[in-house]
Each structure stands twice: as structure tokens, then as C-alpha cells.
Amino acid sequence: MKKAVGFDQKILLHQLDYMAKEIGRNEKDDLYNLMDEYLKSDIAGNKSRLNARTIIFKIWCLVPESHQYIQQRAVQMYPHCSQAEKLLIHWGLTMLAYPFFRDVVHEMGKLYKLQDELSSEQINRKMKSLYGDRRRIEVATSAVLTSLRSWNVIETKKNANRMVQSFNIGNFDLKSWLVEVLLIATEAEALSMQMINDHPLLFPFEYLISQSDLRTERFMVTRQGVDMVMIRLNKRSLVQS
Secondary structure, X not given: OOOOOOOOOOOOHHHXXXXXXXXXXXXXXXXXXHHHHHHOOOOOOXXXXXXXXXXXXXXXXXXXXXXXXXXXXXXXXXXXXXXXXXXXHHHHHHHHHOHHHHHHHHHHHHHHOOOOEEEHHHHHHHHHHHXXXXXXXXXXXXXXXXXXXXXXXXXXXXXXXXXXXXXXXXXXXXXXXXXXXXXHHHOOOOEXXXXXXXXXXXXXXXXXXXXXXXXXXXXXXXXXXXXXXXXXXXXXXXXXX
16 A cells, blocks of 8 residues: 655745744634635646645644644744744644655654765655655655755755754743654654654754653653653543643
8 A cells, every 4th residue: 555645745934834823813714715815926826726735734724633732732832933943833743744744854864964965866765665666756755855945954956955054942832842743753652852852853953852841741751771761642641632
């Protein structure tokens, strides 16, 4: 069975910003029309515009019940975040909505730990090994990479993709939100604090999360040995939310 792709068109950051600003003050049906009108300045074709709108709605609006707490917290936090922190919110929601996007940035993050630049062919080969050798995978991989370029995360010269900058994250509430997103996106029962603070999925971001940032009923914090702190979601709390 072929794995779903979905994220197959470049999405601009200001398009995601527009959705984040409007979602809290408009009904879903009104949002469809507002977003369609907003996208016309970027996308002339009806089919391409519908595709972009579908992607943006899946990221910010049409989330499964299990992710609704995360989405609602994102809507609440967004107006109070810096531009870098807003990017992180988009990043986290996109990872949850589109496993393909998650898998691309995870591979990129792993490679950037070993080298300063990577080729698009490297990413294409890896994604085809995960999703199958088909044209759709090349299109989707290109869509993720071109989106990241437009978000000023990477730049490309002579087919070499380099990181442009690191985005600093200091918002206290956003840190705990980020850990919950990371646990769900990785489908991990638990993650060590060290892994949370150096996860390849979050390669463009600079942040430091401590136990004090996670003093909430959403998490269970345990120690293994002398210096390993493990973080897992409190499933009882998740059921109640």
C-alpha cells in the first residue's frame, strides 16, 4: 500500500500567517471564501489555489480530534509570539498534518548534523526509499524544499541546500507545546530531555527546554539512571482535555 503524500505544492509563510490570524475570528465556511480570495494574489489557477487552500486548512483548521488541544493552544499563543516563534507553530502543525513533510525535514535535520549542505537528490532518494519511486514523490519533495526556501529556512545554490539561519525560541508556553508536538509527531512513548533539545525534526530552531518548562499535568517526567530524564505524555490528562 502506497503511503499518502498530500503536501505537494509550495506554501508561502504569509499564507499560513493569514490563516492563523483569521481562524480565531471566523467560522469555517467564511474561512474558505476568505482564504480563496487571499490566495488569488499568489495563485491564479483555480485548481492550484484549491490545492493550496486544502493544504493550509489541513494544517490549521481540519485537524483530527486527537490534535485539537494542540491546535487550540496554537491559535491562542500565535498573536503573542515573535516571528520566529510563529514559524515554529506553523512547523509543528505542518509536521502533525503531513507525515511526508515531517519525514523530509527529519532527513534534512539528520544530514545537517553531519554536513553543512545537502543536495536535493539526497532528499529525493531518501523519500523514494520511504514512499516509493514515483514522480509524485519528486513533486512533493520539491514542494517541501521550495516552501522552506520561501520561509527563509534554507537557500539553494548550484543544487546545494544550506541553512540560512537559526530561529531562537524563548516563549515559555511554546516550549511545552513544542514537546507535546514532538512526542506526537515522532509517535514515541517517551523522549529523553537530551533528544528533545537536539531533535533533527527541529533543525532550524534554537531552544533550551528544562524540567521547569514542563511542570504541567500534560507530561510525566521520570529519571533513568543518574542523568537521563525521560518525558512522556500523561495519557490520563490527554483524555480529560
